[in-house]
Amino acid sequence: MSVAVYFGIKCFVVVALLRGFLAETLKEPLQNSTGSKRDGKVLSLFQIVQFQNDPCSTGATRNGTCYTQGECESRGGSSLGSCANGFGVCCAFTLSCGGMSSENCTYLVQTSTTTAINPCKYTICPCDKHICRLRFDFTNFNINGPVTASAISDVDLSAATTLGGAIGDCTTDTFTITAPGNFAPPLICGFNSGQHMIVDACPEKCNEVNFGLTGSGTRNWDIKVTQYACGDELGGPDGCLQYFTGTTGTVASFNFPTTAASLETTTTHLSNQCQNMCWRQEMNTCGICWIPEILGTDDVTGSFGISTTSGGNKARGETDGKCRGDYLLIPNAQSNVETSDQDTFTIGSIGSDVRLSDRLCGRQFSSANDNGDRRMSRSVCTQQRPFRMTFKTDEDEVTQSPATGAPPNSAPTNELNRVPGGIVGFNLRWTLQACT
Ligand SMILES: *[C@@H]1O[C@H](CO)[C@@H](O)[C@H](O)[C@H]1NC(C)=O
Ligand SMILES: *[C@@H]1O[C@H](CO)[C@@H](O)[C@H](O)[C@H]1NC(C)=O
Numbered sequence: 001m002s003v004a005v006y007f008g009i010k011c012f013v014v015v016a017l018l019r020g021f022l023a024e025t026l027k028e029p030l031q032n033s034t035g036s037k038r039d040g041k042v043l044s045l046f047q048i049v050q051f052q053n054d055p056c057s058t059g060a061t062r063n064g065t066c067y068t069q070g071e072c073e074s075r076g077g078s079s080l081g082s083c084a085n086g087f088g089v090c091c092a093f094t095l096s097c098g099g100m101s102s103e104n105c106t107y108l109v110q111t112s113t114t115t116a117i118n119p120c121k122y123t124i125c126p127c128d129k130h131i132c133r134l135r136f137d138f139t140n141f142n143i144n145g146p147v148t149a150s151a152i153s154d155v156d157l158s159a160a161t162t163l164g165g166a167i168g169d170c171t172t173d174t175f176t177i178t179a180p181g182n183f184a185p186p187l188i189c190g191f192n193s194g195q196h197m198i199v200d201a202c203p204e205k206c207n208e209v210n211f212g213l214t215g216s217g218t219r220n221w222d223i224k225v226t227q228y229a230c231g232d233e234l235g236g237p238d239g240c241l242q243y244f245t246g247t248t249g250t251v252a253s254f255n256f257p258t259t260a261a262s263l264e265t266t267t268t269h270l271s272n273q274c275q276n277m278c279w280r281q282e283m284n285t286c287g288i289c290w291i292p293e294i295l296g297t298d299d300v301t302g303s304f305g306i307s308t309t310s311g312g313n314k315a316r317g318e319t320d321g322k323c324r325g326d327y328l329l330i331p332n333a334q335s336n337v338e339t340s341d342q343d344t345f346t347i348g349s350i351g352s353d354v355r356l357s358d359r360l361c362g363r364q365f366s367s368a369n370d371n372g373d374r375r376m377s378r379s380v381c382t383q384q385r386p387f388r389m390t391f392k393t394d395e396d397e398v399t400q401s402p403a404t405g406a407p408p409n410s411a412p413t414n415e416l417n418r419v420p421g422g423i424v425g426f427n428l429r430w431t432l433q434a435c436t
């Protein structure tokens with residue numbers, strides 16, 4: 001609660017001056033307008049204006065919290081303009097490496113740099129004792145990416161078999177967020193603009209955000225940190241690293257080139273991921289479907305490719321037992337293969353040729369029962385609620401030489417064998433489905 005003072009009914013912006021004068025008179029800061037006897041005399045001359053320290057937006061590139069001018073300065077913020085009918089200023093908090101903040105709506109900003117800053121640490125502390133969740137929105141996020149590889153079709157890959165352990169590892173730049181007493185999010189690197197992470201906050205403990213930049217490269221980032229009180233639905237359900245609201249949008253693995261119109265065969269997901277994604281069940285929705293933003297074909301990389309595929313020399317989708325190291329977990333996933341590849345899912349139906357699956361991987365996004373029908377990405381849906389999906393990867397990619405006697409382009413033992421490769425990750429459009 002901030003306090004400003006004005007003279008009678010004239011809304012003079014002499015707030016700061018008067019406030020100083022009053023504090024001097026009362027020998028303590030004013031916090032409350034109910035007024036003890038001691039305040040009485042002063043209150044007959046001045047009226048006290050109180051306002052909540054609410055989030056504010058002035059149309060500037062950043063948002064802030066409404067404070068008095070004096071409070072904003074003493075808290076290390078900068079004014080974006082006025083709020084609370086001119087009695088306060090919309091105060092923005094921007095940190096550079098080494099900074100610390102306990103303000104809701106704090107920005108972590110690094111303009112383009114080639115300096116290997118290691119570590120670059122930010123400390124985020126709860127703004128009050130009822131904070132349970134911290135949301136980090138990556139408005140811009142560009143640091144060096146992981147070790148990549150190239151998927152190729154129809155050639156003998158025996159030369160490429162030594163990379164497997166390193167592919168997807170963040171060997172130059174890293175980003176982590178700590179979550180004291182709770183599960184920490186996975187370590188990431190690369191391009192992550194538009195992504196977000198929500199982590200648990202712990203009362204009286206601070207969360208650390210760490211960039212480790214080594215080697216060369218140009219990096220920049222701009223991350224908005226929002227604090228949510230316990231029980232605030234916008235903080236997302238427990239255990240959710242990402243939380244989506246609305247009826248449609250996209251969801252991607254970290255380091256996915258979500259802004260590219262077409263994909264390189266070197267598109268590479270990260271190692272050791274555990275990405276829990278959760279969706280709000282909006283009014284009158286009973287299901288959710290996902291489909292790759294870019295549909296892959298045989299030989300063209302689409303926005304789905306995870307792990308090996310058992311289908312000889314054809315790139316196809318795999319489910320359940322075939323998905324061990326890396327996979328997407330979608331409880332009771334089903335594709336509707338009888339229609340087209342678009343969203344044509346009917347709530348309450350389980351079409352023919354559909355396999356109810358929990359794990360999906362392979363080179364096409366499909367849980368069709370028939371092998372032929374798995375050679376094309378499909379809309380995959382679930383009616384299981386709450387709507388959730390998990391992306392899990394282990395530390396290695398599988399890049400063994402083809403088994404003796406196997407055709408050189410057989411994909412079961414090598415994720416780089418065939419395009420789309422099994423190193424891609426995912427970028428899927430999701431759409432909630434109306435109840436019938
Ligand atoms: C002012 O203080 C009193 C007692 O300390 C409290 O009951 C009241 O809610 C406060 N009023 C405001 C507007 O904060
Ligand atoms: C500021 O807040 C408004 C809502 O009040 C939101 O639409 C906008 O995206 C926010 N801008 C930034 C830079 O966070």
Ligand SMILES: *[C@@H]1O[C@H](CO)[C@@H](O)[C@H](O)[C@H]1NC(C)=O
Pocket residue numbers: 055104105127226227228229232234
């Ligand atoms: C922090 O600001 C967001 C809006 O940007 C708001 O929804 C949230 O309730 C605020 N958190 C607290 C603890 O006030």
